[in-house]
Amino acid sequence: MHMYGNWRSAAAFRVRIALKMKGIAYEETFIDLDAGDQHRPEFRKINPQGAVPALFDGDGPPLTQSLAILDYLEETRGGVRLLPEEPRARARARSLAQVVACDTHPLYVPRVRTFLMEHYGLPRERMLDFLRNAFETGLRTLEARLSAEPGTGRFCQGDSVSHADLCLVSLWVGTGIFGIDTAAYPTVARIAEACLALPAVAEAHPLRQPGAPPA
Numbered sequence: 001m002h003m004y005g006n007w008r009s010a011a012a013f014r015v016r017i018a019l020k021m022k023g024i025a026y027e028e029t030f031i032d033l034d035a036g037d038q039h040r041p042e043f044r045k046i047n048p049q050g051a052v053p054a055l056f057d058g059d060g061p062p063l064t065q066s067l068a069i070l071d072y073l074e075e076t077r078g079g080v081r082l083l084p085e086e087p088r089a090r091a092r093a094r095s096l097a098q099v100v101a102c103d104t105h106p107l108y109v110p111r112v113r114t115f116l117m118e119h120y121g122l123p124r125e126r127m128l129d130f131l132r133n134a135f136e137t138g139l140r141t142l143e144a145r146l147s148a149e150p151g152t153g154r155f156c157q158g159d160s161v162s163h164a165d166l167c168l169v170s171l172w173v174g175t176g177i178f179g180i181d182t183a184a185y186p187t188v189a190r191i192a193e194a195c196l197a198l199p200a201v202a203e204a205h206p207l208r209q210p211g212a213p214p215a
Helices: 010-021 066-076 087-101 110-120 124-148 163-178 186-196 199-204
Strands: 002-005 027-030 054-056
Touching (some): 002 010, 010 199, 066 163, 110 124, 163 186
Parallel strands (some): 002 027
16 A cells, blocks of 8 residues: 655544554655645646545555545454444444544645635734634534543543544644643543554654654
């Protein structure tokens, strides 16, 4: 397998975790999002959206969108299972994953931040207020659900890692990158720390990838 990603990309991070947890050998080419490499014609041929990750598995076009890639890996590869077998538990894990990947993460990606500043003249501090609101809305939702719903265990859904945890930890790492106050989210913090203690998650961490800053 060959993936196009970026050290800071939350979406690439969660796919990277799944690849490592399932023991799948892969190579990763890093796209410099800050330099605008995602807009170059050669990358647009790979993913017309100009976004990472893009995953090649043998012949055929690349797979894009992190949740679709996670489902593909779950359906085509063995190893550690990252979705529960029981239908309701599986639906809950997917629901929690979508809180992050569908409702929260899209609001703070580089193309949104750049658009707000360049097309609306939004000062950087106002843009950061928008970004903080996106993070906090997602974190509040996760905290409310994970602290009250009976399905929560050591991880988001019971005591086994699922797609929900891959998404949660990708959001949690972003709080450090963007300086988000996390004191109000103890359940999210507990689960994130349990994830970060796993070797596969530690190896996939954004700050351990080529191009990342020292801290």
